[in-house]
Amino acid sequence: MSIKLVSSTKSFGGTQSVYTHESAACNCEMKFAVFTPPKENHGAGPFPVLYWLSGLTCTEENFITKSGFQRVAAELGLVIVAPDTSPRGTSVPDDPEEAYDFGLGAGFYLNATEEPWSEHYQMYDYITRELPELIEKEFPVDGSRAGIFGHSMGGHGAMTIHLKNPDKFKTCSAFAPIVAPAQVPWGEKAFSNYLGSDTTKWADYDATELVAKRPSKAEILIDQGTADNFLVDQLRPELFATAATKAGQKFTLRMQDGYDHSYYFISTFIGDHLRWHAARL
């Protein structure tokens, strides 16, 4: 379990790096990005750590080049980890039509049970176990102060992973998350392929189903743009809000007027999210 440096760049006094390693969970080489804050301001750590899960089509690059998170992470003294969104490589199967919403770039942060996906698409184990172990071993982080957040498919990942592991990922927030994958086209396509046609198995990866059964003690922050093209058909935050309210899950859903699904939306509010997590870790 050794990591290999791909690139390292100074940013806001800290260091933005990308690494590769051989993932046992995904049975292939995986990439992830890590930002470490400036030593001058914060010492050598250990630091609280946040895991960012990206959306469909993304790699470990999108968040670190487009969100501008480094400014506030440097200020607050946070380590930020941004993994890739799926296994990759010549041996990893993709959607037969190479669609953007399934296969490569669309791992949905679950453990696939169906062939041919199950051999590599084990993103749930990767994100919840293998990656944190590696991060806690190799970087100056305090694993007892960890949170998780993400965008769209990554918001789905963050919310489901938090709800199932509230002691490991203590804080949670999301931008324009898929909150009820079992009820929307993106989730139906991915889950039927990765998990099979028995929809009772889907509930384990559906934030709206999960929150009904196991609300966490944390307060979940959700930002959702009102001009998001995917709001009505794919995201449907009201489904989570209703279930969370019923279950006693604390949450804040902010409908952000005029914002779309892009990184322009994320960059506008990323500072708020980092401060939200930092105040609670």
Add this chain to the structure above:
Amino acid sequence: MSIKLVSSTKSFGGTQSVYTHESAACNCEMKFAVFTPPKENHGAGPFPVLYWLSGLTCTEENFITKSGFQRVAAELGLVIVAPDTSPRGTSVPDDPEEAYDFGLGAGFYLNATEEPWSEHYQMYDYITRELPELIEKEFPVDGSRAGIFGHSMGGHGAMTIHLKNPDKFKTCSAFAPIVAPAQVPWGEKAFSNYLGSDTTKWADYDATELVAKRPSKAEILIDQGTADNFLVDQLRPELFATAATKAGQKFTLRMQDGYDHSYYFISTFIGDHLRWHAARL
């Protein structure tokens, strides 16, 4: 001279848009990006305007997706215009070897005099005349409060354009600029093709030559990373510093320890540059 909207996205309360139009100067369709600040904070304008010139390989997209400038531009109430770096289209010739440092994506903000480049590569006229006229007609800007800044090849563009048009582009700053193109490989390749082998004609597009003859009354801000791979062979800010000092040009050259040539460097200091311009416009 009409413009066509390509995209419009809310960002930090303002609007980040991209437009196309038929350029008379470049004799082809050109794209540019415009950010307008939030009306709620700043009213309807007119606003001071800054022109950002990007570096080699860039389009109008790089700066608006990677620098994070919108946060501070929204705060200060600035309009920011980011044009493409060269003419484009099937009729526009490129480097025969499609190299990154000449031809498409590498217009060098000059008026080419040599065939086949002269038909479209008229970026100096485009940036100094056609584009500002269009911007002042179509957007809520005060053309008497205009500045210019850029990165690398675009820093070269910003500095030469400011020095030749100090009353039109009153403020100037640059990230890792090419300051002496006539003396470095990038400039030698581009200038010999665009302007021909008579090197006396090159001086008109060389900031180090220009500042010796016509220093401006403004103070030019330059940020340069010490870990920039192009510092020694291509950028050489000391050449400009020496000439500027001799000519009485006010400037601040900040050597930024450990930063490279990337947008991680730009995003770290873009806020400083916007405040620098805003304070002087």
